Amino acid sequence: MVSAFKNALTSGKFVVTSEVAPPKGTNLDKMAHHIELLKDKVDAMNVTDHQSSVMRFPSLGGALLVKEMGGEPILQMTCRDRNRMALEADLLFASQRGINNVLCLTGDAVMFGDHKEAKGVFDLDSSQLVAAIRRLEKGEDLGGNKLDGNVSFCAGAIVTPEANPLEPQLIKFEKKIEAGAEFIQTQAVYDLDNFKGFMDYARQFPVKILAGIILLTSAPMARFMNKNVAGVNVPQELIDEMASAPKGRALSKGIEIAGRMIKRVREEKMCDGVHIMAIGKEEVVPEIMAAAGLD
Amino acid sequence: MIRSITQQKPEEELDQLLEGLGRIFIIGCGTCVTLTQTGGGPEIAKMKEKLSQKGKMITGDVVVPVACDNLTRDALDEYGGRIDQADVLLIMTCAFGVQTIARQIKKMVVPALDTLFIGKETSLGEFNEICTQCGTCILGETGGICPVTSCHKGLVNGPCGGTNNGKCEIDKDKECAWTLIYNRLNELNRLDAMRKLQKPRNHQGELSPGKWRLKLETRNP
Numbered sequence: 001m002v003s004a005f006k007n008a009l010t011s012g013k014f015v016v017t018s019e020v021a022p023p024k025g026t027n028l029d030k031m032a033h034h035i036e037l038l039k040d041k042v043d044a045m046n047v048t049d050h051q052s053s054v055m056r057f058p059s060l061g062g063a064l065l066v067k068e069m070g071g072e073p074i075l076q077m078t079c080r081d082r083n084r085m086a087l088e089a090d091l092l093f094a095s096q097r098g099i100n101n102v103l104c105l106t107g108d109a110v111m112f113g114d115h116k117e118a119k120g121v122f123d124l125d126s127s128q129l130v131a132a133i134r135r136l137e138k139g140e141d142l143g144g145n146k147l148d149g150n151v152s153f154c155a156g157a158i159v160t161p162e163a164n165p166l167e168p169q170l171i172k173f174e175k176k177i178e179a180g181a182e183f184i185q186t187q188a189v190y191d192l193d194n195f196k197g198f199m200d201y202a203r204q205f206p207v208k209i210l211a212g213i214i215l216l217t218s219a220p221m222a223r224f225m226n227k228n229v230a231g232v233n234v235p236q237e238l239i240d241e242m243a244s245a246p247k248g249r250a251l252s253k254g255i256e257i258a259g260r261m262i263k264r265v266r267e268e269k270m271c272d273g274v275h276i277m278a279i280g281k282e283e284v285v286p287e288i289m290a291a292a293g294l295d
Numbered sequence: 296m297i298r299s300i301t302q303q304k305p306e307e308e309l310d311q312l313l314e315g316l317g318r319i320f321i322i323g324c325g326t327c328v329t330l331t332q333t334g335g336g337p338e339i340a341k342m343k344e345k346l347s348q349k350g351k352m353i354t355g356d357v358v359v360p361v362a363c364d365n366l367t368r369d370a371l372d373e374y375g376g377r378i379d380q381a382d383v384l385l386i387m388t389c390a391f392g393v394q395t396i397a398r399q400i401k402k403m404v405v406p407a408l409d410t411l412f413i414g415k416e417t418s419l420g421e422f423n424e425i426c427t428q429c430g431t432c433i434l435g436e437t438g439g440i441c442p443v444t445s446c447h448k449g450l451v452n453g454p455c456g457g458t459n460n461g462k463c464e465i466d467k468d469k470e471c472a473w474t475l476i477y478n479r480l481n482e483l484n485r486l487d488a489m490r491k492l493q494k495p496r497n498h499q500g501e502l503s504p505g506k507w508r509l510k511l512e513t514r515n516p
């Protein structure tokens with residue numbers, strides 16, 4: 001069965017994805033609220049997998065909730081916490097329950113999270129996880145054994161267009177596509193002229209690309225990302241613009257900037273869509289989309 | 296030369312390990328731990344002083360030449376009496392030395408050090424891990440730099456997204472293995488090796504615990 005998200009990717013429309021984060025615990029009220037807000041507005045929503053190595057309700061459970069609520073989930077899977085057997089098993093379960101979109105990630109190092117003495121697994125890497133999905137679809141697991149029943153996925157991965165040095169990242173990006181990635185959600189991009197340069201290169205590959213848009217919530221937050229998040233580079237003029245917002249209006253300014261960027265990506269047909277990350281502020285995603293003229 | 300790299304255990308942990316044990320014999324080693332200044336003569340002298348202040352009695356001490364060598368037993372023989380008097384052996388060598396001594400002498404052992412990795416002194420006073428002895432060597436495809444050891448996540452298909460300015464996401468004093476490999480292969484004009492999609496690693500190359508026997512040639516009768 002072809003997923004609704006895959007249909008959107010191949011339809012030629014400007015695709016919009018966003019994300020929801022499972023809670024620390026079993027209270028799914030807030031997550032359900034975000035799903036309710038977004039499910040009819042975006043083409044699909046990523047469900048994060050122990051983001052920043054912080055133990056949470058599982059992405060598989062979150063994706064199931066999205067599905068049950070009538071949304072289109074993209075299951076994020078990192079290679080940090082599960083070996084190949086556990087990853088394959090979760091993929092079988094996901095497929096069986098109608099979760100057919102997967103974003104394959106390596107995963108942050110364990111030490112950044114809240115279980116600092118846990119073992120980091122990394123039995124597979126992100127490109128090998130994509131390849132594993134393609135192999136499962138052929139009816140065979142990584143041990144070479146036949147599977148009873150079919151699976152089908154729309155598999156994707158990520159790239160950091162502003163990585164430094166860039167070339168090693170691009171080699172990995174090409175390997176992910178070779179492994180079978182159909183879509184790529186990028187790390188946050190802010191300098192769209194730079195991003196156009198990346199797209200000039202990326203267009204040669206048979207893969208759909210969604211530009212990563214992280215909502216800026218304040219000037220200090222932008223500076224923090226520049227200092228601490230690999231491959232994220234908020235230009236000084238955007239930081240200045242955030243700083244110029246009147247007291248209490250920084251978030252509105254961030255929404256305006258995100259909307260403006262998405263509009264430009266769309267109008268100039270830079271890539272196939274956007275992936276909006278409003279980390280912790282999911283409720284404003286509809287406002288960002290409105291600011292981008294997407295509603 | 297390849298070395299066993301160690302660091303001293305936290306004082307609190309050592310205090311706990313030595314609780315109720317009043318008489319202590321201390322053993323250091325003249326090889327790796329002397330180089331890393333964790334178990335040579337000066338470190339033993341400091342340890343003796345510290346333990347004496349805590350009311351422990353040091354029945355004796357020695358720096359054996361190579362603790363992990365079987366000859367260590369002979370080196371310890373002449374201290375037999377002093378070792379007998381001790382409640383415990385406090386061993387300021389790497390874990391190989393601790394285990395060798397534990398096998399040879401019927402006494403409880405307490406390691407004073409944590410063994411961090413097998414590595415090499417790459418510049419004066421700096422030690423780097425170079426091989427995790429995984430049993431499935433891929434150096435032939437990476438320009439001789441080991442990502443299994445040098446990449447925090449042991450990735451074999453290129454860098455993760457956490458690398459920044461050629462450094463590792465876990466520590467900006469650590470090089471990103473894949474930046475190093477990229478630079479090396481680029482220099483050798485062999486980036487094609489990095490472009491090859493590597494299959495998942497075999498993590499059972501040598502089933503732990505490692506054991507290997509020299510295959511002696513069988514003679515025809």
